[in-house]
Amino acid sequence: MKALILSGGKGTRLRPLTYTGAKQLVPVANKPILWYGIERIVAAGITDIGIIISPETGAEVQAKTGDGDRFGARITYILQEQPAGLAHAVQIAQPFLEDAPFIMYLGDNLIQNNLDPFLDTFKAQNLDAMILLRPVANPSAFGVAKVDEKGRVLYLVEKPQVPPSNLALVGIYFFDRSIHHAIACIHPSKRGELEITDAIQCLIDQQKSVEACQLEGWWLDTGKKDDLLSANQIILDSYLVGSVQGQLxxxxxxxxxxxxxxxxxxxxxxxxxxxxxGRDCHIENCFIGPYSSIGDCSILIDADLEHSVILQGAQVVGIHQRIVDSLIGQRAQLTAAHRRPKALRFMIGDDCHVELT
Structure with a gap:
């Protein structure tokens, strides 16, 4: 069993941060989002992992994530020259995947569930494909599945105006080698991409065994600022133990x-x-409220913030009004010349310098 993690894409919903970095490397609780997926996969016993990277951010992903030793895995990086769709990513990864069954995991997803039960079901039932689903309030924003009472997938539709159900595709898939033949049979969509939903639908049309399991725990798509802040809150709530290794x-x-x-x-x-x-930070005359994550080597002086994510090397100095619901990029500098009367919300990209006057 192998794994394929997608860590390409332009991350347009997280700009300006993703003008200069990969969205999958934006940290949640001071750990890159991508790493949570790697850890979930390794915990399920899969250690041969391919990561799809883009020309724009691939070097950064590779440099920060490494060869997999830190996770107890072996990582192979696969360059996708153009964002030509999820099925295209599988297509170019076939030399790595060979004929092995595999899990495909979108690198900006966070889930609460362990993967082991789903992997066991996929293997025990000898399925050609299995998808994970989660009920959502706004299914029109997602790929949506219609399933029968036994969990067998009847059909899929991408971002439908009239959804056939409220079951969204989570972005975690299990495939047998038959997916490669299905991808060879499909054509680019109106977006000019090879859609994985079309390939799965091809399997269904060929009477292959395609089934679905529902996630019971939380699922977080971290593609937007508010989603990322919510993910940060949930991870801190769920997993933070607390320890003080610095100087107070x-x-x-x-x-x-x-x-x-x-x-x-x-x-x-x-x-x-x-x-x-994080490590090597300097915090002085500050109030740091709940659900805040401060990256390594950051400096905060005379600042008041909560429910915010501050990336590595950022500086927040002299902001006497409370900063809330904010995402501040690496090495960004936020300073104030005079006091301002209201609470402040920011989304500031890497290496910016913002002065409030």
Whole structure:
């Protein structure tokens, strides 16, 4: 069994951050989104992993994620020159996949469930394909499946105006080698892409065994700022234990579950968890509220924030109004010349310098 993780795409919904970096590397609780998927796959016993990368961000993904040693896996990087669809990604990965069954995992997904039960079902029933589904309030925004009472997939439709059900495709698929023949039979969609839904529909039309399982736990698509902030909140709520390895002065107060990395220094500040502060940060005269993640080597002085994600190397200095629901990019600088009267919300890309006057 192998795995194929898709880590290409332009990430247009997370711009300006994704002008300069891969959306799958944006951190949730100070860990790249992509790594959660790798860890889920390895925990299910799959250690031979291919990662689809793009020309724009592939080098960054490869440099940050490495050869897989840190995860106990072996990673092969596969370049997709153009974003020509999910089925195209499988097509160009065939030399890596060969005839092995595999799991395909979209790299910007986060799920609560372990993959083992789904993998066991796929193997035990000797299926040609299995898809994971989740009921959603807005199925028109997703690929949608119609299934019978036994879980057999009847048909799929991509972003329908009139959805046949409320069951959205999660972005995690299990395939046998028959998917390669199905992809060879389809044509590009109106978007000019080879759609994986068309390939799965081809399997259904050929009377292949295609079934669905429903996720019981949460599923997070982190493609937008608010979705990413929600993911950060859920991960901190679910998994943060709390530990302080940095240096705190006597005026600093820690409330609740807070993680502070090695080399970080916190002076005259209050940190209310769940919250995480990375390594080698400097926090002074600040209030860090719940559901905040501060990346490594960040500097916050005279700042007040909560429910926000601050990426590595960012600086927030002299902002006396509360910052909420914000996403601030790597090495960005946010400063203020004078006090402002209202709460502030930001989405600031990498390497920006913003001064409030």
């Amino acid at each position: 002065d006597d005026q600093t107060q820690i409330i609740g579950r807070v993680e502070i990395g090695e080399g970080s220094k916190v002076v005259n500040s209050t940190i209310r968890g769940p919250a995480i502060i």
